[in-house]
Each structure stands twice: as structure tokens, then as C-alpha cells.
Amino acid sequence: MWIMEERNGIVTFAGNPVTLLGPEIKVGDKAPDFTVVDNSLKPVSLSDFDGVKLISVVPSLDTPVCDAQTRRFNEEAANLNATVLTISVDLPFAQKRWCGAAGIDRVITLSDYQSMSFGKAYGTYIKDLRLEARAIFVLNSENEVIYVEYVKEVTDHPNYEKAIQAVKEAK
Template sequence: MSRSGAVTFKGAPMTLAGQAVDAGQPAPDFTTHYFEGGMQTLTLADLKGKPTLISVVPSLDTGVCATQTKKFNDQLGELGDKVHAVTISADLPFAMNRFCGAESIKNLRVASDYQDRSFGKAYGTLIEELKIECRAVFVLAADGKVTYAQYVDEVTDEPDYETAIAELKKLAG
């Protein structure tokens, strides 16, 4: 489902920065950060070579975002190393690591868009008024082409897990 240009947060209209990303187009480049033995960067180039699920959430410290991350983590287990999977938010990398440790998140990595909102601006997921990401899911082919994109209309609603995972499984063979 394509982005309409705005989403709502608890019913209030919000403005999304950047252009929507649609299935069929090359995935835009981005730079995010994660903490693993020191601060590291994660870019689009790091995800090429395998089908990729990108789960975008406002903050892992909220109920729906935690649920989304845990559900994708559970469903990704059977795909093993055939795919890349990442959750992106504007949370600090240290908070993201704490969440993953507490919730035993092992089938996807987390990356933070906190520094310059590079991902949010490139993928059209940055909520201008709040400076956090909206809820969205992208599936990329091994070559970086977007094959699935969902921007969830109401930020407090969950995404369509089944369709995203089905697309990822199709690409993973």
C-alpha cells in the first residue's frame, strides 16, 4: 500500500517528510547506526546480496512497536541466514540493544536513524511534527529493488505481517 502523503497518530494528521517509496523502484540509499563493540554504520549496500525485510517503528519503547518487532523476529526464525532483517527507528542504539536483550530479539538487527534522519527522509517515513519514524514495512530483493512497501495509515496500528513475510519468503526461495 502506497503512502498517501500523511499518516495519523492517535487520530491527529501528521506530515511525512520526503518522497514515498513504492514497489518496483530501486531502494534509496541511507545511513543508520547501531552499537556492536562500538558505533557502526548500516547502509543499503550492507543489505544487498540477500532479500531484506525493513521494519520501521516510531520507538521500541512503545507497545505496538515492541509487538511488531517481536512478531517479525518470531516469523524470521525459519528463514535463518537466507535473508537480512532490520528494524529501524529514531531510538538511540543503546536503547535498541537493551530492548533486544530483554526481549531475546535474535533474528533481526536494529539500526538507529537518530543522527540525521537519513532513512526517514529517503524513505518518506519521517514524521515532521514529531521527528520520529512512522510505522512502515519494506521488502527488498537481493539487488536492492523494492518489492513491497506498506505505510501504516494510523501509526498506532500494526502492519500487515503476513503479506510482508510472504513476499520475503518468495524472494528467499
């Protein structure tokens, strides 16, 4: 029987340490595949996206920091030669409603609610809460990881500038 790697104390949620399931992804790694669903419940995987990808991982779009993070990357996407994905465990219907209300039109929201495939593959699955930890991954066109940030405190913002710079330098 295969046992999922558990990583303790890597991040906190509201000051409390949580357990992440899955491996720590590092710069230079080949990006793991995953299967999530889009806003129409269609299965989507990494291979469905070409070119440079910025993957923004958030616990829930209906929280202030996740809202701000997704809005920020939506604004930045206009000047980036990359596909910007936001992954959360929000239901696809809620993601679609939120995007419509927030005017999000450049970020693709994807839901990991079914099997936590992304969270388990990228080490963002918070075992204690069944949510995603806040993280940023930038992949080049060969799906090599060129930037990673696991935000230490899930309720804090990521380093937007470093992630955006990594996308601009990607090939």
C-alpha cells in the same frame, strides 16, 4: 537550495494527521541508500546487507505495538531467507538494552537518530514529531522494492502476513 518533499495526511498518529518528509517509495523502485548506526554507533548503509531484506520501521521499541512488531519479525526471521532490519530513532544504547531484555536475536536494530537519513530517503520521517512512521519495505537481492506498506495509523500493526509472503516470494 533543495527542498525536502512534504506529504500531508498520508498517515495519522493517534488519530491526528502528521506530515511525512521524503518521497513515497513504491513497488518497483530502486531502494534508496541510507546511513544509520548500529548498536555500537558504527555507521551502516543499505550496501552492508546482501540478499533479500525486510525493513521494519517503528517509531520507538519502547511502545506496545513497536515491541510486538519487532518480536513478531524476530520469530518469523527463523523461517525466512532474509535479513530483517528494524529501524527507529531510539538511541542505539536503548535498542541494545531493549533487544537484550526482549531476547531479540534475529532482527538487526538500527538507529536513524543522527540525521534521519533513512526516514528522509524512504518518506517515513514524521516532521511534527521527529519519529519514524510505521512502515514495512521488502527488497529483493537486487535492492528493488517488492513490497511497501505505510501503515495508515502509526499506532496500528502492519500487515504481517503480506510482508512475510513478499519475503518468501522474493529472489
